[in-house]
Amino acid sequence: MPLIIVTGLPTSGKTTRVKQLEAYLRGRIEAEPSPEPEIELGGSQKPTAAHQQQQRLPQDDHQQQRQEKKRKNSKSRYRLHVISDATQGIRRSAYDLAPERQEAHTRSANASEKDARAALYGAVKRALGPRDIVVLDGLNYIKGWRYQLYCEAKNVRTPSCVLQVGCTVERARRVNERRLARRAGQVGSKDKSAEESGQRNSKAIGGREELEEAAATSAQGEGDDDDGSCDDMEEPYERENWENLVFRYEEPNPMTRWDSPLFTLIWEDDERRTRQVFDSIWDAIAGESRRVVRPNQ
Ligand code: ADP
Ligand code: MG
Numbered sequence: 001m002p003l004i005i006v007t008g009l010p011t012s013g014k015t016t017r018v019k020q021l022e023a024y025l026r027g028r029i030e031a032e033p034s035p036e037p038e039i040e041l042g043g044s045q046k047p048t049a050a051h052q053q054q055q056r057l058p059q060d061d062h063q064q065q066r067q068e069k070k071r072k073n074s075k076s077r078y079r080l081h082v083i084s085d086a087t088q089g090i091r092r093s094a095y096d097l098a099p100e101r102q103e104a105h106t107r108s109a110n111a112s113e114k115d116a117r118a119a120l121y122g123a124v125k126r127a128l129g130p131r132d133i134v135v136l137d138g139l140n141y142i143k144g145w146r147y148q149l150y151c152e153a154k155n156v157r158t159p160s161c162v163l164q165v166g167c168t169v170e171r172a173r174r175v176n177e178r179r180l181a182r183r184a185g186q187v188g189s190k191d192k193s194a195e196e197s198g199q200r201n202s203k204a205i206g207g208r209e210e211l212e213e214a215a216a217t218s219a220q221g222e223g224d225d226d227d228g229s230c231d232d233m234e235e236p237y238e239r240e241n242w243e244n245l246v247f248r249y250e251e252p253n254p255m256t257r258w259d260s261p262l263f264t265l266i267w268e269d270d271e272r273r274t275r276q277v278f279d280s281i282w283d284a285i286a287g288e289s290r291r292v293v294r295p296n297q
Helices: 012-029 047-054 058-074 111-127 143-155 170-182 189-201 208-220 239-248 271-285
Strands: 003-008 080-082 132-137 160-166 262-266
Touching: 003 012, 003 143, 012 132, 012 160, 012 271, 080 111, 111 132, 111 143, 111 160, 143 160, 160 208, 160 271, 170 239
Parallel strands: 003 132, 003 160, 080 132, 160 262
Antiparallel strands: none
């Protein structure tokens, strides 16, 4: 199933949007009719472990495993995977090209970034399958890399799309500065309350109620400094690394095959707009208008 490539400047709100998208997609997946009826494993009372042990025959084990697998798989039409630097254990420093921060005997200046991309690519490749929706949360700032991912999706005959998370450079920089300050232990209590309001605004959005609540708190918090949160324990980028990544960022171009369809969400987008964009993404990847991908396309 489809690949959703998320892209945007560093600290521009990508993971925040991915959490909202994840909740939205889970809701849509649950609402989808199951492809097969669920298989009942037995009566309403679960057998005890001792009982199971007593009764178990070698062929039962195998049969039970097969039934359990079938039951799990038949539960929903799609499976959702979110892949990111965090899930792959990739640190911010992997993107740092500063010579003084390179490890001794490193292959090249961007060796760690190449390794990071290889790890992400492997994870995407393993997850992509006929019933899998894969969301790749990351910078994904190199157009050649997005092309490679697009080709991978095409290889498994599944659609791909790009979600660009837009935010001004100044705002994104403020988020990173705040994280740097927090790391240095400089965040005071005044900053903390401002951060809390940012956190409320950017809370993961799923069902309609959550969307409405997030919109209401967003309206209350207008004008607040919402560039961070006290629960935000994300690692900052070193200043130079951050500036470099902004400089190297290659904007997606909807005129190219690998960056289309392109969806955009900006920092200020409210609940209504966010839902519209998520609906369009769903439509493109799993809905009626899902394009048929043929190997020779
Ligand atoms: P990225 O994944 O691009 O590095 P994050 O999603 O971690 O960025 O967001 C950085 C910070 O900005 C977080 O503390 C988050 O709470 C806040 N934030 C992100 N997007 C928004 C938004 N649309 N409105 C308010 N705060 C936001
Ligand atoms: Mg992130």
